[in-house]
Amino acid sequence: MPSQIVVNPITRLEGHGKISIFLDDEGDVKRAYFQVPELRGFENFLVGRQAEDAPQITSRICGVCPTAHHMAATKALDDLYRVDPPPAAKAIREMLYNVFMLEDHALHLFFLGGPDFVVGPTAPKADRNVLGVIQKVGLEIGKRVIAMRKDLRGIIQEIGGKVIHPVFGLPGGIAKGVTEDARNRFKEIADRGLDFALFCEKLVEDVVLGNPEYVKAITSDAYTHRTYYMGLVDGHNHGNFYDGQIRVVSPTGSEVLRFPGRDYLQHLAEHAEPWTYVKFPYLKKFGWKGFVDGEGSGVYSVAPLARLNVADGMATPRAAELYEKFFAALGGKPVHHTLANHWARVIEIVYAAERFRELVNDPVLTDPTIRVLPTETPKEGIGVVEAPRGVLIHHYTSDARGVLTSANLIVATQHNSARIAMSVDKAARSMIHKGVVDDGILNQVEMAFRAYDPCHACATHSLPGHMPLWVKIHDSDGKVVQEIRRDG
């Protein structure tokens, strides 16, 4: 009987990782460690760089969500130079940001996490990927997904210069505006974007609610942790991706903290462990108590599920309805089931699409005034956004020339790192017994981390064979335009 199992590399996520599982003499799990064998040292080599280069340098932290780093850095530059961008610049930034959230969340649904539920968690590994998804849902839908992604990313490229590592962010504004001609083209994409978003949500919802095995799996103890949750909210306590205050709710759902991003150091700290390169942030108010959940532990979670848990509602109509449906179906707020992240993520796709449509129709969007030139002497700046994977904080100091003298970054997945480690450990304990391990079992352990991060899976717990699939495609008025059924 093996005493240690190593999954290397873990797959279908952005970045590197490995899982080391220790078994006892009976073949049961003593402990599973989620290790991140990756570190690049951005905080160091940002020192000495010109502040205005930070949005382009830090986007290289993540090429899957470069727009998130680019935007957090750009907002940190606004703060560094004490300059408030004009209304059109803010509107364009937020519009591009929602376009990005829409396409990025969709990537995860079809490429990273989707295979676990559409193809099946224990399907052969050669099929458990986007190609398997296309085979299952049909080439027509596959082509539709590809075309939508191309159109959305085309918008970011047109205004942002590049889609992978955009260049538009400047302190006090953006480098390129939106013309009326561009607005008209974007409007048409926004309408299709909302149809697409509703299709994505329906795809997940039909599998979630239409499949009792799935509901049983996501609500099972194997994939559940009662922690604090953190996310950005606007003045009405509705979630917002681009701006707002940081709100933290307890495992019972009550607000325990609400603060502007500038104050993050008063509330958050990071713990280091010798067996991984990632650091573990925690709430200072409750302290680092180790890898445990509950109200006494400072461990907290971010990203889609956390964002829904901290918000009192969603700011757009269709997303607001889905928000209510989500909590009604899963037993009220807060929801502690890690795999519910997948459903929360597609509800956010709908919000992003609706917000995109609002902003593309905003009269201010085409105002040619898109920059305020900085005049203040720079000193210190903090910028916060919601990345697809959670709260993202960039903090810089500079000298009077605007050359960076220090940088501190707390990136989205990091906030989740303690809870991810706990989830992987718990899933391994639940799935592996008497030393019996195969590819399908290990994939179900991997599903515990995929739920948080680059994954959009509505993965099921140990569901044998093929999954029945029922897809209804709605237009933006809710009318069914296409219906596809496959039996299991």
Added chain:
Amino acid sequence: MVEKPKVAFYWCASCGGCEEAVVDLAEGILDVVQAVDIVFWPVALDFKVKDVEALEDGSIVASFINGAVRLSEQEEMARLLRRKSKYVIAFGSCSHLGGVPGLANLWDKQSIFNWYYHRAPSVASGGEEPRERVEVPEGTLELPAFWDTVKSLDQVIDVDYYLPGCPPTPKLVAAAVQALLRGDLPPRGSVLAGTRALCHECPLNETKPEKLLLKEIKRVHTVQVDPSKCLLAQGILCLGPVTRGGCEALCVKGNMPCTGCFGPTDEVRDQGGKGIAYLSSILDFDEESDLQRVLEAVPDPVGTFYRYSLPRSILKRTREVKEHA
């Protein structure tokens, strides 16, 4: 059925942007998967290292490896894929030249660890920095070694071709894959993009003066940019004249200057040195004090001229790294 050629994608110290660039082939990706059998691609497929180890040496037609080499594990993976592959293509700036993560060569392991695990303002005291071997109650855990120096891929293994850019454009990726499948390959060691400088494909090239002479350099956040005029002519430092073309001037179309991610053209050995030489050739100054004043607008020459190529440059550390304040 005829066996399809095997292809692998792998990432070292990278950001995942090169993976996205492959996905951005859009409908083209369907053609690629028709034509080849992807045997390893951690971002999208569930094959593990042991699946690669089990393949016969030389049985992969091409491995596309992105990212710089920062950790021992990345070097081991590069060596494994080299052994299994007929061709290795360094994919993207990090693999080609060291890339943005290569800026870490201004530091070393201990100075990076000191900041990241001990001195950063959010770090709690009392934590332990990571080690390569750690005894935990259940057994021993290992982490790959973190090296002092970041390397480009060809400083670790033999590389057959380079796809430049941060990231390479889908058009260049598609052309490279097609060339491979047809067996229609340029001489080994070629960079699979344009051979001329970016200016030649820039939409603003016609507005670039025959002879540039600048009294002043302006940092881009301090000026309103005229989108219809060559950025250099406006005093904004654009690296187009010293950067390999092939990207279709995407940054310039976004009203921002080229920062050099495609690397230098074929005849240039050191990208940053070439950039600095170019700058000195366009400055119009009478006295040294004029020159000083102009250079104040470039307070970070390393980050400006060597942003993507420090590991591949002729600059080497000779002294110990200083901690920052």
